[in-house]
Amino acid sequence: MLGLSVMRRLLISGGMRGLRLQQLLSEETLRHLQTSPHNTRHISVISTVSLWPFSSQPRDFSQPNSSWSPEMHKVYDNYNALCDTDIENGEEKRGPWRKLPSYNRSIKYATGGIHLSKLIQAKARLFTRNVKEQGATFEYVVFVNKEEKRCVCVFQAGRLLEGAPGHVHGGAIATMIDTVTGTLAGFLSGPVMTANLNIDYRNPMPLGSVVLIHSALDRIEGRKTYITCKVTSTDESKLYTESTALFVSISVGHLFGSRN
Numbered sequence: 001m002l003g004l005s006v007m008r009r010l011l012i013s014g015g016m017r018g019l020r021l022q023q024l025l026s027e028e029t030l031r032h033l034q035t036s037p038h039n040t041r042h043i044s045v046i047s048t049v050s051l052w053p054f055s056s057q058p059r060d061f062s063q064p065n066s067s068w069s070p071e072m073h074k075v076y077d078n079y080n081a082l083c084d085t086d087i088e089n090g091e092e093k094r095g096p097w098r099k100l101p102s103y104n105r106s107i108k109y110a111t112g113g114i115h116l117s118k119l120i121q122a123k124a125r126l127f128t129r130n131v132k133e134q135g136a137t138f139e140y141v142v143f144v145n146k147e148e149k150r151c152v153c154v155f156q157a158g159r160l161l162e163g164a165p166g167h168v169h170g171g172a173i174a175t176m177i178d179t180v181t182g183t184l185a186g187f188l189s190g191p192v193m194t195a196n197l198n199i200d201y202r203n204p205m206p207l208g209s210v211v212l213i214h215s216a217l218d219r220i221e222g223r224k225t226y227i228t229c230k231v232t233s234t235d236e237s238k239l240y241t242e243s244t245a246l247f248v249s250i251s252v253g254h255l256f257g258s259r260n
């Protein structure tokens with residue numbers, strides 16, 4: 001099994017020298033990134049030629065399942081309908097909304113990531129996708145609007161996320177805010193890490209709630225991507241949290257012990 005130290009050696013000595021994480025991204029992620037006007041600097045170094053001779057699609061964990069409440073299904077259906085393709089004058093026309101797939105490891109967004117995920121800490125799992133029982137923890141789907149540089153996540157909080165009796169743990173809410181703002185920042189700016197996250201908790205969130213996590217780009221300054229976020233009830237009448245997040249763009253070396 002290939003561990004972190006072996007990966008680090010590969011990065012330093014082998015064919016992966018100087019490789020930026022962007023070069024490992026899948027074609028789909030590249031297409032998203034290339035359509036963003038903010039990414040000209042990053043994208044110019046990306047090779048669109050796949051570095052791996054094989055590719056297979058990882059499992060998308062954000063598909064509807066039997067644990068979803070009727071409210072979760074309804075909101076999902078509403079946003080999913082926004083992702084439909086229209087036919088105008090015989091031509092396919094795609095709107096700005098996309099449903100993002102959700103994998104159980106972030107490395108699976110990279111080309112060949114499904115294979116890399118078996119080599120690098122094979123037993124690691126994304127925090128929000130590490131419980132097999134459907135509905136027990138984080139059930140969520142992210143829809144992104146590339147024109148408006150914002151996204152909406154539909155989140156159903158399972159019973160294992162209890163903090164105050166009968167209510168969702170503040171850390172679980174923070175996890176979802178980090179995940180959704182991080183997903184938007186990654187979508188707009190490529191590989192990033194959370195540098196700062198500020199959350200104001202306004203109202204307790206009952207366990208089992210279905211809520212919307214609205215995230216939007218505030219601004220990009222060099223390597224820094226600033227995102228704002230609000231968590232509301234699905235009819236948006238109740239505000240649960242308000243937050244801001246800062247993400248800093250990183251190179252692959254940052255994850256393997258070098259700051260190049």
Ligand SMILES: CCCCC/C=C\C/C=C\C/C=C\C/C=C\CCCC(=O)SCCNC(=O)CCNC(=O)[C@H](O)C(C)(C)COP(=O)(O)OP(=O)(O)OC[C@H]1O[C@@H](n2cnc3c(N)ncnc32)[C@H](O)[C@@H]1OP(=O)(O)O
Nearest residue numbers: 106107109178179182183186187190191193194195196248
């Ligand atoms: C793999 C492919 C991904 C592709 C993405 C595509 C699609 C996305 C879809 C799905 C993604 C799936 C899942 C996402 C789920 C979850 C996301 C979770 C993310 C995390 O859970 S991640 C873990 C927690 N996170 C850390 O573990 C970071 C620890 N930390 C560090 O690793 C460094 O600290 C770092 C890298 C942050 C910066 O380090 P560095 O050396 O690279 O840069 P440096 O320090 O020079 O800062 C550069 C400029 O940022 C300013 N700055 C820095 N920090 C600041 C702060 N706190 N407040 C205000 N400003 C700050 C400086 O002041 C300077 O500003 P200026 O340039 O203006 O001077």
